[in-house]
Amino acid sequence: MSIRIEGTTTPDFASLADVFSAAFTGHDAMGAALCVRAGGETVVDLWGGTADPRDGTPWTKDTTSVIFSCTKGLVSILAARLVQDGLLDHRAPVAAYWPEFAAEGKGGITVADLLAHRSGLPAPRDLLNVEDVIDWDTVTGRLAAQRPLWAAGQGHAYHALTHGWLVGEVIRRVTGKTVGQYFDELVAAPLRADAWIGLPPEAAHRVAHMRAGSSLTALVAQQAAARVAGEVDWAERAMTLGHAFPPELVDATGGFNDPRVQAAEVPGAGGIASARALASIWSSTVVETDGVRLLDVGTVTDAIRPQTEGTPLFGGQPPFPRWGMGFQLPSLAREFVGPASFGHDGAGGQVAFADATHQVGFAFLTNLMEAGADHRATAIVDELRRILRQAAHGDHEDLEDRRR
Template identity: 60%
Template sequence: MTLQIHGSVAPGFERIRDEFAEGFSEKPQMGAALSILHNGESVVDLWGGVADERTNAPWSDETVSVIFSCTKGLVSILAARLVQDGLLDYEAPVADYWPEFAAAGKADVRVKHLLSHRSGLSAPRSPLTAEQIIDWNHVVRELGAQKPLWEPGSGYAYHAITHGWLIGEVIRRVSGRTVGQYFADLITTPLGVDAWIGLPPSLSSRVAHMQVGSTLAELTAQQATARKPEETDWSGLAMTLGGALAPELIGPGDSDGFNSPEIQAAEIPGAGGIASARAVASIWSSTIMPVGGVRLLDDDTIATATVPQSEGLPVWAVPGPWPRWGMGFQLDSEARRYTTAHGFGHDGAGGQVAFADPAAGVGFAYLTNQMEAINDLRGTRIVDALRTTLDL
């Protein structure tokens, strides 16, 4: 099949299209989309490739996909807005909003600890099943009762999936709405964009089929080989939850993990958001300037939410370079460079990249259904090209 890139680029942004097309090299079954807003206006809106490698269905301008941990960035916007509105305090104990959370020595855990991966709840002590993780009340009850894996606040480890339930339950208690409902009310409905935390089942036919690329398969095989049977692999459990998910987050079957319609329909705000690139870029742009008359966060809120909270060597030693986080937002670091050092957003498993950059006036989203890992530079090269294009 001859690759066709669809969509448009504004004059002067042609190099971005070239880098987007280059990302498909030697990946005949891949699909992807890219959207960039500059100063609130669309300058890049591209898509191409295959949405479902099983049928060769093409990626269209209506295709949406699982955005994995990019969802954490969107949920962090919700938390920041509650702070901005005076309804939530980053420094407050979580138990002020969620009294049951004080169990097992967690009375002093702060909201900022949940957001910055410092709560000690990066993985469940008791394994969860695929059926259990679509039951919100079951998961938050388990996490609320759990003893931390390390002293909260003393260090960080990536809360790959639990992050969304933890801060999501605080959002639910404060707003009186589920995360998916609050996300729709505050963000997607006013902006008129296609993004969900909990996909309506009637829209499942629009979702791209996620696939494990060769480098992701290689990475998970390496990790399995290196694992010591006598040690608890808390980093691995943060991803699999003890059996609910595969290490790659999808498979082994065609409809397992985040390819499952049941999991896509559930509210799993650590990794389960589904959106178009156009929607995600618009959301990030609207955090720093009005988009269609909607601005989500003010400058003071952004300044507070992007103060570094976690960086450097994590509790469970993993190879660097390591990301940096503010109040849930992934910050510019060696692990993820944005257009300038002022960027903030969140990557997602398999190659997803999404962020805002107030210094550059950028809202950015690159999404793909071919999940890669080792030396995956598809999104990075586009960001680098954008930086050059904007002469930053």
């Protein structure tokens, strides 16, 4: 059964429509959207498939979806902007902004440590439930009081969910606004972008229903079988927080499908947006987009210097991601379009990033969550890289012809 793809592309980027269409092959009841901006202009805006397989609701131009860890990229943009404005210092101790954080020997942990997954707080020692995680003060209070899982400077591990509360609380202490409020004020409202950290009730009907695909459910089962009885699996707890989320992050009505979670500010993974909004946001970090330029060149250069790479403390299989100041950098684990790319992917196949060299903002979103060798977004990014390199090569040849 062929999927009807809607939307537009410019001629130079038309081949991305074919790769986007191919992403639906073999995936039943999947919905997805793709948007690319280049030089501030929209060159790809596509969508198709099913937003809610329970009743067959189609994915439309106005559909939004949970973006999972792509939310960390948005929070990292906020932190970078505070550094740019002279209100936040990467080298400063977190406790300079959040005094309670110094408890249990955490006084030397810096803002850079928080951003780069080095703080030793990737998961709570105490088990949390849904009621806990939708209460901001409960989670941040627990993290501030917690003894780290390792001493500062002794390693890193992905802070799958806690990253958002940790960095978000620093943002709240600096600005006096919640991370969702600051995001709306600085980013979403000026860009007129359909993106939220904390979904308003009036937008709830537009959110796609998320579903775990076969590869994700198989991976969760494999990990459960390998777990050692009586030992804490810290990587698993980083995702579930104990009892707050299923290992897949969603089920039929719970996890990030839960309206309570969507309405709460869960800035490690709970952002909701359209692909069009995300592409515009990332574009505005590297080029003026719809009258907005969020970050200057120096800020981006500083924020994408590698901070963390290599084998994490709780293991896992290579290749491993690389991190700047909260931004995911190009690696074998997540290739973007070039060395000047930065952004963040998200559970289940979401990908959003910018590239400073090509002045690109990119977003691919899907509600069918897969794992492991999920090549849907990867194939699209590979084709975009080919297009950009071909264009750059053509520009070089034109310049040489003019010189002759």
